[in-house]
Amino acid sequence: MQMNKGEANMSTIGRRDFLSGSLAAGSAAVVSGCMSSKPELPPIPVSGKIPRRLFWSWDHSTNWSMNVPGEQNCGVGNEYTKKPGMFELDYRRVVDWCADHGMHGVGIVGLLRDRHGGVDAARRLCAYAQEKGVRIYLIAGLFAYGGIYYEGDSEWSLNKKLRENPAWIGKKQDGSPLIYRHMGSGGSKVEPMGCASNPGLYRYVLDSIDWLFKTIPELGGIQMEAGDNGVCQCDRCRARRGGRTEKNPMSIEDMALIYPPAGDVIRSRNKDAWVICECYHHFLDDPCVKTFRADSSDENVQKLLSMPASTIFQWGTSDFYKDPGKWNESSRMLPAMRRFHNILRTHAGTQWSDGRYFFAAERIRRECRLSYLSGADYFSMFGENNPFYANSEFNYLAMTYFSDHPLAEMQHFVRDEMGPRLGGWELAERWCDVCNIQLDATRIPAAVDGISKIISGLSRDREARRRWLQLASWLESYRYEAKFWPDPKGHHYYFHSFNWRKI
Known part of the structure; x- marks a missing residue:
């Protein structure tokens, strides 16, 4: 592309040596009031859009209210350490920003927690978001991550239920209980994980989802997860997976077992709710390519592929965006998954990637472009940071801009x-x-x-x-x-x- 005189090539962020004096030249221009006009760039190619944009978040590390005691900036499974009322205040500000910037939903892990108001607070927040045209949806593990009611003295707290029914807890390969200990910056909890083959737990999971959508009719949907911190290796689970020992910390077979009946329960209560099925992988990861096939012999996979077309499957961008050999502009969604809605979820600008306040607009640009060309119609990123931090603000704006203009x-x-x-x-x-x-x-x-x-x-x-x-x-x-x-x-x-x- 031909560049105008004085225009920088923006194809690679951080490309110039700052000490060359470029910033000093720019600052001098500002002081003298001689800023150049906007650059003449080629027009943005005409294209469609990624229609829906979402924020993903943990309740304990979402900080849209500033200078508040109890703030946390990372973690999985942390305690909630702010005053209870801050939960609603933080997320009302998130909702307001989404409504003002054409965003469509906010997912929350820990939406239901005794410490910040439980069901009553969740209902108020969901109703507020509804009025603004934004959906609040629950992010919840079904066999892990505390279940539907993340933390508290509730019948629908999975951790509480597993303590009461230890036979429902999964098994490691050596037969010991499947317990995950979050370490250091990753969190502060010790959480049991369930056996997906246990009939009592299976029924409990479906009942908990039914309770959720009956109790919170304002809820916009759910992002369901089977769990990614280890899977049960008991005899029944291994037999269901073809006799093999699952080496990955998550199991696509476990997802296929629970997502279809869970989706049926959700739609029986709220036919318009978002039914989001977390897959953890990029759709081009080998386990997905091998499993999500129309000719699969797995009965549960066939049930999953027969879910209603309104079902939404969520995939992680992982590090695939870095490698054109893995994910490029000719890549397309798996054939068996094209009839569904599909989300690409990024960790750009977070503690899980380059850093919580890292400027990641170029990465977001590339991921939006590849997501659009792949056939995705949703894009999701973490929305825990206050946009007062300008790098975070620009990351959020990059998602909305490149979703609207994926070929820009x-x-x-x-x-x-x-x-x-x-x-x-x-x-x-x-x-x-x-x-x-x-x-x-x-x-x-x-x-x-x-x-x-x-x-x-x-x-x-x-x-x-x-x-x-x-x-x-x-x-x-x-x-x-x-x-x-x-x-x-x-x-x-x-x-x-x-x-x-x-x-």
Whole structure:
């Protein structure tokens, strides 16, 4: 593509050496009031859209209200540590943002928890979202993750029920109980997981779903999960899986066993509810390619493939977006799954990927493009961060923009969405140069000096100034912390703190 004079090539984020003085040049232009006009870019190719966009979240680490005691920024299975009323306040703000930006749903793990109001709080929140045209849907494990009622003294708390019925707990290969211990930054709970072949548990799971949609008629749907922290290896489960020992921490056979009858129960109570079936894998992962086939001999897989066409299957983007050999523009949804709705779910800009406040717009662009071309009609990303943090704000805007324009390039997003929020398109390009340098402490002082000059030229645009101030403060926090980490490139604080991830 031919670039105009002065226009940066945005094909690779972080592509320029910041110390070359590009930020200083941009800041000088702002101070002098001589910003260039918007770049002339090729028109965005005409295409369809990804019609629906969703936020995925844990209740304990969703922080849309700021400066609140009890905030957490990571975890799976954590306790809820804020005051009870903060749950509704946080999520009302999420709903408001979704309503204002053309988003369609908010999924919540931990929607039902005694500590923040249980059923009453959930009903109020769901009703509020309904009025705004946004769906609240429950994210729940069926054989794991606490079940329908995530935590509390409820008949429908799976953890409570498994303690009362230890015969329902799954077995490891050595016959010991299947217990998962969340470690460190990954959470704080010890959770039992159920045996999918146990008839008592099977009936209980379906009854709990029936109770859910009877009790909370305002609920917009459910994202069901069979569990991904280990699967039962008892004789009945192994026989049901063809006699093999399941080495993966999740089982597609377990999903196929429970999703079809669960979907029937949901629709008997609410025919319009979203029935989302979590698959954990990318649809091109070998287990999915081998299992989700029209010629499958597995009776349960055939039942799954016969679910109503309104069923929604959710797939993870994983790291497939990085490898054109795995997922590229010619990739298409599995033939047997094309009759359904399909969600691609990303971990971009989260603690599970590059970092919770990482600017991930280029990754989101590519994933939206590939999702659209693959045939997906939903896209989902984590929505736990307050958009006060500008990198998170731009990630959210990237999802809505590239869902609407899946064939657009990064330059279009910088021009149309970032430029108006940062003081102009040239400054938006400067942002892309420096917003992800937090792990290289040697570059931060010059970056912050340049940002200071930019801020001085934005006296009339308070919101743009706020975003630059927030970025400078965030970068400086990493520079300060780097003094305490003996790492040649700063400190890699984020990854060192998450001890399960190695550089």
